[in-house]
Amino acid sequence: MGKLTREAVVEQALGIGSAEGLQAVTIRRLAQELGVTPMALYWHFKNKEQLLIGMADHLVEGFVITEDYDRPWWEQLRELVTGLVKVLRHYPCAAAVLEEVDHMTVPSFLRVWDTALGLAKQAGFSYEESCLISKYLLQGAIALAAGPLNRRSGLSDQDAAEHLRVKRLGLQSLPQDVYPHIVEMATPLCEGGTAELYDTFGVDLLVTGIETLAARVHRD
Amino acid sequence: MGKLTREAVVEQALGIGSAEGLQAVTIRRLAQELGVTPMALYWHFKNKEQLLIGMADHLVEGFVITEDYDRPWWEQLRELVTGLVKVLRHYPCAAAVLEEVDHMTVPSFLRVWDTALGLAKQAGFSYEESCLISKYLLQGAIALAAGPLNRRSGLSDQDAAEHLRVKRLGLQSLPQDVYPHIVEMATPLCEGGTAELYDTFGVDLLVTGIETLAARVHRD
DNA sequence: ACCTGAACACCGTTCAAGT
DNA sequence: ACCTGAACACCGTTCAAGT
Numbered sequence: 001m002g003k004l005t006r007e008a009v010v011e012q013a014l015g016i017g018s019a020e021g022l023q024a025v026t027i028r029r030l031a032q033e034l035g036v037t038p039m040a041l042y043w044h045f046k047n048k049e050q051l052l053i054g055m056a057d058h059l060v061e062g063f064v065i066t067e068d069y070d071r072p073w074w075e076q077l078r079e080l081v082t083g084l085v086k087v088l089r090h091y092p093c094a095a096a097v098l099e100e101v102d103h104m105t106v107p108s109f110l111r112v113w114d115t116a117l118g119l120a121k122q123a124g125f126s127y128e129e130s131c132l133i134s135k136y137l138l139q140g141a142i143a144l145a146a147g148p149l150n151r152r153s154g155l156s157d158q159d160a161a162e163h164l165r166v167k168r169l170g171l172q173s174l175p176q177d178v179y180p181h182i183v184e185m186a187t188p189l190c191e192g193g194t195a196e197l198y199d200t201f202g203v204d205l206l207v208t209g210i211e212t213l214a215a216r217v218h219r220d
Numbered sequence: 221m222g223k224l225t226r227e228a229v230v231e232q233a234l235g236i237g238s239a240e241g242l243q244a245v246t247i248r249r250l251a252q253e254l255g256v257t258p259m260a261l262y263w264h265f266k267n268k269e270q271l272l273i274g275m276a277d278h279l280v281e282g283f284v285i286t287e288d289y290d291r292p293w294w295e296q297l298r299e300l301v302t303g304l305v306k307v308l309r310h311y312p313c314a315a316a317v318l319e320e321v322d323h324m325t326v327p328s329f330l331r332v333w334d335t336a337l338g339l340a341k342q343a344g345f346s347y348e349e350s351c352l353i354s355k356y357l358l359q360g361a362i363a364l365a366a367g368p369l370n371r372r373s374g375l376s377d378q379d380a381a382e383h384l385r386v387k388r389l390g391l392q393s394l395p396q397d398v399y400p401h402i403v404e405m406a407t408p409l410c411e412g413g414t415a416e417l418y419d420t421f422g423v424d425l426l427v428t429g430i431e432t433l434a435a436r437v438h439r440d
Numbered sequence: 441a442c443c444t445g446a447a448c449a450c451c452g453t454t455c456a457a458g459t
Numbered sequence: 460a461c462c463t464g465a466a467c468a469c470c471g472t473t474c475a476a477g478t
Contacts, residue, residue, distance in 0.1 A: 004442085004443085026469090026470070026471085027470080027471060027472085028469085028470070028471085036443080036444095037443065037444050037445080038471085038472090039443075039444065039445085039472085039473090039474095040442075040443050040444075042443095042471095042472075042473090043441085043442055043443070044442095047471075047472075048471065048472090099319070104387065104390075104391065104409075110394070110399055110402055111398065111399070113402060114398075114399045114400065114401045114402045117401035117402065117405060118400070118401045121401065127405055127408045128408045128413040128417055129417070129421060130405065131405060131408045131409050131412070131413065132367075132413060132417060132418070132421060132422060132425070133425065135367075136360070136363070136422070136425055139363055140356070140360075143356070143359055147352075147355075167324065170324075171324065174330070178331065178334075179330055179331070179334045180334065180338070181334045181337035181338045181341065182330055182333060182334045182337065185337060185347055185350065185351060188347045188348045188351045189324075189351050192351070193348040193351065193352060197348055197349070197352060198352070201349055201352060201433075202352060202356070204429075204433060205352070205353065205356055205429050205430070205433060206429065207429075208428075208429045208432045208433055209424075209425050209426065209427075209428045209429025209430075209432070210425070210429075211432075212428045212429070212431075212432045213421075213424060213425060213428055224461085224462085246450090246451070246452085247451080247452060247453085248450085248451070248452085256462080256463095257462065257463050257464080258452085258453090259453085259454090259455095259462075259463065259464085260461075260462050260463075262452095262453075262454090262462095263460085263461055263462065264461095267452075267453075268452065268453090
């Protein structure tokens with residue numbers, strides 16, 4: 001049995017979170033799984049928030065940003081988003097973790113953010129606009145990563161399929177006069193499209209708006 | 221003292237959540253505030269999740285959707301987003317509530333979603349694209365509503381200002397060689413820009429991407 | 441430096457019982 | 460129909476103490 005290191009704790013936490021959902025990641029549960037007392041964890045992390053930050057940091061550390069000053073900013077932005085989405089797909093609970101922590105406190109995420117900020121400025125946006133754009137872009141990337149594997153973590157595949165069926169039937173049995181489109185599109189709404197849709201159309205959706213606005217800024 | 225009605229519970233919950241943050245909204249706390257036993261709430265709500273859904277529904281019910289079939293879809297989409305953002309600004313905890321519940325379970329939110337779906341289809345997108353677009357748009361609107369009043373609810377204005385100052389100093393004292401842009405833009409990043417920026421540029425950012433992609437779809 | 445034991449102040453929820 | 464009392468099975472966290 002290896003020592004109780006920060007890394008081991010974080011990886012165990014990501015394991016539990018990915019297998020059973022983030023709500024199953026509990027100090028006490030984690031300690032039990034690691035064969036240790038709950039308070040042992042408080043030696044390595046000040047509190048649960050710091051543990052979550054550690055998880056988030058570990059996730060995003062897997063993403064190495066390739067900076068290429070010769071290529072136009074929009075290509076780099078696109079690659080930044082796709083790269084982030086890809087790395088977050090490694091753990092089913094990744095997006096959930098990043099939605100729970102303050103991004104500003106996650107060093108590896110700050111690196112991604114810094115790159116996005118630089119590219120936004122390079123595109124000609126003001127300081128404040130660049131801040132908004134980068135926030136929007138990274139938040140969008142996280143949402144894309146959370147999307148397609150609609151992963152109700154913590155359920156078997158069979159239960160998940162049943163859950164999906166119930167959800168779809170719920171939508172389909174809504175009053176058609178008040179929710180016409182929802183009823184009509186119940187199936188694609190629940191199944192959420194293929195991962196490919198998210199990685200191409202989804203990323204396009206995020207980046208295209210920025211490109212168009214950048215062109216507008218340059219015209220003024 | 222009025223009776224213990226669903227509405228009263230939901231409004232009290234929104235009050236606590238707005239004043240002290242959503243994490244302060246607890247069954248027991250809520251009961252105490254209402255002068256009642258915790259289990260009394262279980263008569264009106266099956267569990268806490270249903271209470272949150274009730275809160276979300278109450279919030280979005282305040283938004284009356286104006287459908288105008290004579291105006292182009294993009295104007296209607298824009299109005300849908302701005303309207304939603306505006307109504308969510310009534311309660312500081314609104315965005316937090318909507319981030320916590322499954323949107324599919326909130327009737328009033330489904331009405332907004334249905335409208336967005338219809339407009340997306342009208343713009344010429346496929347079923348699956350429309351689903352993705354509507355999800356993206358509504359999620360973006362919620363993020364915009366959460367944005368500018370960076371409302372760490374539960375703190376006095378003075379404490380909030382102090383919290384902001386600490387956060388900014390934290391960013392500014394980062395190593396400048398690894399986070400150059402973050403350090404440079406620490407102030408706008410923390411202060412988050414004016415509400416106006418969010419309501420104009422932010423909405424533009426969301427809608428413009430859709431418009432551009434729609435034009436592309438029509439060309440094919 | 442690293443971990444344990446015992447305790448505190450909370451949670452959500454169930455179930456039987458009251459009126 | 461609407462609410463209470465008592466109990467269960469959990470949380471995160473602190474603090475003193477052990478090695």
